[in-house]
Amino acid sequence: MINIRIYPVTEIETNCCYLVDEATGKSAVVDPGGKSEALLRQIEADGGNLDYVILTHGHYDHICYAKQLAEKFNAQIITGRHNAEFLKNPDLNGALIEGFPFEPFEADILLDDGETIKLGETEIEYLYTPGHTSGCGVFIFDDVIICGDLLFYRSYGRTDLPTGDDSSMIRSLKRLKSLDGDYTVIPGHGPVTTLEAERRFNPLMRRL
16 A cells, blocks of 8 residues: 655646555655655655656656656656657657756666556556657556546646647547546646546546
């Protein structure tokens, strides 16, 4: 079982998630798009150890503090294989357009669809879900989905940025909708929701 704390970062309040495995204390941070002093203090309070920096996709507001965070705590960076180029290319990740400070970097571990990692005693599954970008993926554990900018509360990710694609977005949302059971959904921005609520009330999900 993983405990989760959310720290909004950047001017557009990206949901940066701090994950701690209850049984072992092993920890990870998902989508550190900017520096959070509160998050850093919490990591230090928990012993100053961080195992992974996990990235759902490669937009600047989700990755721009990943390299610094990983280096500070000697953590490994994990993302989907199709996201690798976004970590090196400011034209793709939007940092150049937004004027956001960005230093290219590479992931230590690249995941393919359906692969898993272990955070302590908890298994985390990666699903490749392109649409918002060609490199997007979601991470599933316990009864939680951290979905980046795929699905939002009563909405979904935009597809008009580089490598975004409407058809891929629809396929990825259908895949999420078809998962068995209900999940807490933590989107890349905005309020936490549930998969069942989005199946019932999200205008696009209802039509799929």
